[in-house]
Amino acid sequence: MELPLVVGVDGSESSLRAVDWATDEAALRGVPLRLVYASLWERYEGAALAEGLGRPSEQVMAEDIVEAAARRAHRRAPEVKVTTGVLPDDAASVLLNEAHTAAALVVGSRGRSGLAELLLGSVSLTVAGRAACPVIVLRGNQDNQARAGTHRRVVLGVAEEPHSTAATRFAFEEAEARKVTLDAVRAWRCPAYESTDHPLLAGEPARLHEQRAAEILDSALSKAAAEHPAVALRRRTAEGSARRILLDASDDADLLVVGVRRHHGLAGLQLGRVAHTLLHHSACPVAVVPQRG
Structure with missing residues (x-):
């Protein structure tokens, strides 16, 4: 069985960029793509996600986020097999657990320019520092592709x-x-x-x-x-x-x-x-x- 590329998604811009990049990477490698959502994500990254989506946080359902990410990946590379998971733990723990059965983890950074681009999120830093598999952190103003x-x-x-x-x-x-x-x-x-x-x-x-x-x-x-x-x-x-x-x-x-x-x-x-x-x-x-x- 081929190990998948794993992406943590939360609906934010940086995680959507990670989905795009990882979809291209999965197509290049010919491996599956796995999208996971941690139900305790806000413990690490704050409640700004809900405000960014224009809905109160209680209405931002994990299923909506992963399904939207899966549709995005399918539109980008229909040949890539996509699976999803909603897991009841904090983001870092979810990704570190997934790393044991992943070809690599792909995570986004927080911003595109200025101070935001210099601040690597705590989840990304923790995962890069402890994961059992390669971790790809999307730094810089890359054009959202891994081709x-x-x-x-x-x-x-x-x-x-x-x-x-x-x-x-x-x-x-x-x-x-x-x-x-x-x-x-x-x-x-x-x-x-x-x-x-x-x-x-x-x-x-x-x-x-x-x-x-x-x-x-x-x-x-x-x-x-x-x-x-x-x-x-x-x-x-x-x-x-x-x-x-x-x-x-x-x-x-x-x-x-x-x-x-x-x-x-x-x-x-x-x-x-x-x-x-x-x-x-x-x-x-x-x-x-x-x-x-």
């Missing part, structure tokens, strides 16, 4: 092996499904204490760090590249912090993929500084892919 996109480029932030294996595989699959270039990036930095003022040696420490970054790239990508020979792969090393380099790369990407380590038995968010920054500031959708370790 080839505007830039025709998926960016992968490459970490040390073996912790980047799952993210690498996910990024190759996305690039292949979309028929776009995969831009694999490894950031490197030369610590200040390794530098020297001698003009003949000034470049040596930096060269060694750059060489090490290139070796990490080759090691991380070799297996997946052999398994996906149709993917146009571009390797790139860049000097600087991973957060800055990947944020810059998100400006002209359709999807940014990063891996995060999940430590068995630990509670709370398990994102790391790079993923946390990207989720709040990326200019394009971000896929957070868990790697056990």
Whole structure:
């Protein structure tokens, strides 16, 4: 049985954008789409939903919301099988439970511009930090589609092996499904204490760090590249912090993929500084892919 893409819906604009994006993604992958509504959603996101729909909150029925979302998905991609669920729990708990039987979760961010765009909702942040499956958070002003996109480029932030294996595989699959270039990036930095003022040696420490970054790239990508020979792969090393380099790369990407380590038995968010920054500031959708370790 193929695992579905799962989307949390609440009738808001951001969740409808997530439905559109996930419908395209499901069509690309050839997998089912599952739309879920948490009956305690307002505990997290407030009562603004009801006001936005022009009805008092007691009249906003969960069945209406998921059925409208299902009709929207069917109009967009009639070939995608859609199922729905109304589950009596808070939004984060519902999505985290669904993650155990999902190919990926797709969640929206709160706004399109200004301060609203910088504020990632608590549900999205919690799910990205704890889910057992990949989580795609729709950052930026994307055009509500997961097809080839505007830039025709998926960016992968490459970490040390073996912790980047799952993210690498996910990024190759996305690039292949979309028929776009995969831009694999490894950031490197030369610590200040390794530098020297001698003009003949000034470049040596930096060269060694750059060489090490290139070796990490080759090691991380070799297996997946052999398994996906149709993917146009571009390797790139860049000097600087991973957060800055990947944020810059998100400006002209359709999807940014990063891996995060999940430590068995630990509670709370398990994102790391790079993923946390990207989720709040990326200019394009971000896929957070868990790697056990």
